[in-house]
Amino acid sequence: EAGVAQSPRYKIIEKRQSVAFWCNPISGHATLYWYQQILGQGPKLLIQFQNNGVVDDSQLPKDRFSAERLKGVDSTLKIQPAKLEDSAVYLCASSWDRSDTQYFGPGTRLTVL
């Protein structure tokens, strides 16, 4: 069974630029999560989808971050414009449903200069 796929693995941009990350969850997983992991800290949930609907986005900075999950499969997370403090690893995870174990992708490491 293929795991959670993410791309790109690394991205370097300058502040005020835009960036987008892509996630393909494990086949059949209805729930998808985006986490932000700042260096030296544990992951923090940004947004959770159930199929193509948002379950929880209370910690998503909506003035600059947006996410979508069209057709309930792949998802993209966008930052526009990026700030220095957005430098982090962005992790995508998926699970069968909202109560099941979460499986994580390898993450995208974003550096904002």
Next chain:
Amino acid sequence: AQSVTQLDSQVPVFEEAPVELRCNYSSSVSVYLFWYVQYPNQGLQLLLKYLSGSTLVESINGFEAEFNKSQTSFHLRKPSVHISDTAEYFCAVRGVFDAGNMLTFGGGTRLMVKP
């Protein structure tokens, strides 16, 4: 809301020695508890979890953790570590009756196994 405290940011240990990684949580409701491991340049992998039943849970690679409700702890232990256990370990908590599946993570403990 829940919170998780991992008391040690780094734990150096010699190969074949025992190790304990500490995790304490705070919650006003019943919780599920998890330990995830993150190897360099990889995503998080579930190591073990406590949902209900026996308070002692084990992983396939020799780790175990014990849920202690009175101490609000879920410490991770291994009687003899290997070089390959070098990684970052994250403790996480989730409320049993949460509508979503939001995990709250601790800050992580870097286990460094030395030969």
